[in-house]
Amino acid sequence: MPLSVLILAAGKGTRMNSNYPKVLHNVGNIPMIYYSIDLAQKLNATNIGVVISEKAVEIRNFIKHLSKKIDLIVQSKQLGTGHAILSAKKFEKKAGDVIILYGDCPLISIDSLNNLIISRKKGADLAVLGFVADNPKQYGRMAVDENNNLKKIIEFKDATKDEIGIKLCNSGVMIANSKILFSLLNKIRNNNSAQEFYLTDIVYNANKEGLNVQYVNCSELEAQGVNNRKDLSEVENQFQVNKRLEALSNGVTLKDPSSTYFSYDTEIGKDTIIEPNVTFGTGVKIKNDVVVKSFSYLEGCEVNSNVTLGPFARIRPKTILDKGVKVGNFVEIKQSNLSQNVKVNHLAYIGDGKIGENSNIGAGTIFCNYDGYSKNEITISNDTFVGSNVSLVAPLEIGNNVVIGAGSTITNDIKNNELSIGRTRQINKKRKK
Numbered sequence: 001m002p003l004s005v006l007i008l009a010a011g012k013g014t015r016m017n018s019n020y021p022k023v024l025h026n027v028g029n030i031p032m033i034y035y036s037i038d039l040a041q042k043l044n045a046t047n048i049g050v051v052i053s054e055k056a057v058e059i060r061n062f063i064k065h066l067s068k069k070i071d072l073i074v075q076s077k078q079l080g081t082g083h084a085i086l087s088a089k090k091f092e093k094k095a096g097d098v099i100i101l102y103g104d105c106p107l108i109s110i111d112s113l114n115n116l117i118i119s120r121k122k123g124a125d126l127a128v129l130g131f132v133a134d135n136p137k138q139y140g141r142m143a144v145d146e147n148n149n150l151k152k153i154i155e156f157k158d159a160t161k162d163e164i165g166i167k168l169c170n171s172g173v174m175i176a177n178s179k180i181l182f183s184l185l186n187k188i189r190n191n192n193s194a195q196e197f198y199l200t201d202i203v204y205n206a207n208k209e210g211l212n213v214q215y216v217n218c219s220e221l222e223a224q225g226v227n228n229r230k231d232l233s234e235v236e237n238q239f240q241v242n243k244r245l246e247a248l249s250n251g252v253t254l255k256d257p258s259s260t261y262f263s264y265d266t267e268i269g270k271d272t273i274i275e276p277n278v279t280f281g282t283g284v285k286i287k288n289d290v291v292v293k294s295f296s297y298l299e300g301c302e303v304n305s306n307v308t309l310g311p312f313a314r315i316r317p318k319t320i321l322d323k324g325v326k327v328g329n330f331v332e333i334k335q336s337n338l339s340q341n342v343k344v345n346h347l348a349y350i351g352d353g354k355i356g357e358n359s360n361i362g363a364g365t366i367f368c369n370y371d372g373y374s375k376n377e378i379t380i381s382n383d384t385f386v387g388s389n390v391s392l393v394a395p396l397e398i399g400n401n402v403v404i405g406a407g408s409t410i411t412n413d414i415k416n417n418e419l420s421i422g423r424t425r426q427i428n429k430k431r432k433k
């Protein structure tokens with residue numbers, strides 16, 4: 001059956017106390033709305049719509065960059081979650097079911113959404129994802145009857161003392177047939193303390209019309225919504241816990257999981273060992289049998305098998321490290337290719353470079369790739385030895401089997417099999433007494 005997904009992201013996010021829209025705040029180094037869109041794509045939804053506010057230029061740009069197929073729907077005034085869905089009225093005409101996701105709940109799992117779909121298949125006209133919480137905070141409370149049928153969702157602001165005591169909470173995620181959803185929404189009113197059109201009121205209305213309304217359980221951890229900075233830090237924390245468990249179960253050794261930080265897209269192969277205090281920025285792909293030693297920071301790089309990095313290595317975007325490369329302490333590498341078995345073991349900067357197999361870069365070597373106006377490249381061929389404290393001034397081409405003397409400043413190309421020394425000759429003179 002065709003499936004549509006509508007994601008709500010037009011809210012003001014006032015409780016974040018931010019100059020930026022709430023759903024653009026990062027979780028795992030990507031705006032949190034990414035996770036809802038990713039779920040919709042994993043479900044192979046025929047139509048995906050995101051409801052945004054008129055001024056949300058940055059959200060619009062972010063989503064367009066993700067996919068051109070996503071329908072951006074403007075909610076001109078933020079009059080509540082129900083009103084937000086009504087802004088997407090064109091979805092009423094889409095065949096099949098609609099799943100509603102909130103853009104501020106990034107940890108919802110695909111399994112829970114599949115459970116909702118199953119509940120619909122088993123006969124629910126409307127099914128809502130709920131969870132039991134010891135501390136139900138300001139979540140909507142879900143009232144059920146003696147047969148566990150969902151009767152009503154009461155928003156925190158409107159709950160009586162008894163209702164506040166309910167531990168079953170609304171995650172915000174639900175599923176219904178598109179026609180039924182919009183016919184229920186057409187009847188909601190804003191006679192509540194926030195004077196908003198609550199999406200959650202459709203539960204009561206559906207019961208009044210004799211429809212079959214069910215709830216499906218999920219865990220409190222995955223349903224956590226981000227409404228303020230504290231929530232954001234808790235969700236980030238949980239995201240990291242999930243990523244660490246995923247890495248461990250994929251056969252990665254994390255010596256101190258709690259100090260390993262992942263991005264949404266980090267990929268690490270089997271039998272790789274990550275020492276304590278390592279951070280993976282976005283776009284990191286690591287193969288098998290790699291060792292990343294403590295205090296290393298990696299971004300946008302490809303690390304092939306049997307590479308050793310760190311401690312204190314900084315690997316920046318567009319870097320490729322081939323098999324067996326060794327990068328030691330206090331080494332920064334940017335947009336460079338290091339071929340098999342290259343060694344850069346101490347205190348070096350490699351930028352816009354290509355280094356051939358088995359070459360060795362000495363301690364304190366600097367690729368002077370920027371002349372104040374533009375970046376230039378340095379190519380070093382195979383089996384070349386660069387002595388310590390060498391400045392290589394780009395652009396440069398350095399051949400095979402070259403040796404460069406320590407302390408040199410190299411400004412001219414070097415051919416294969418040459419020895420190059422570029423420094424003033426040492427003079428030793430007798431001292432006057």
Ligand code: UD1
Nearest residue numbers: 008009010011078079080081084103104139140170172225
């Ligand atoms: C909402 C639910 C609550 C649930 C909780 C789960 C309602 C009325 N309440 O409360 O029952 O327990 O989520 O996290 O639905 N939005 C719009 N347009 C609007 C208002 C909101 O698009 O006019 C969007 C927001 O950007 C956000 C989502 O809807 O992504 C939820 O809005 P929010 O204000 O965070 O609702 P909660 O108070 O968290």
Ligand code: MG
Nearest residue numbers: 104225226227
């Ligand atoms: Mg919320």
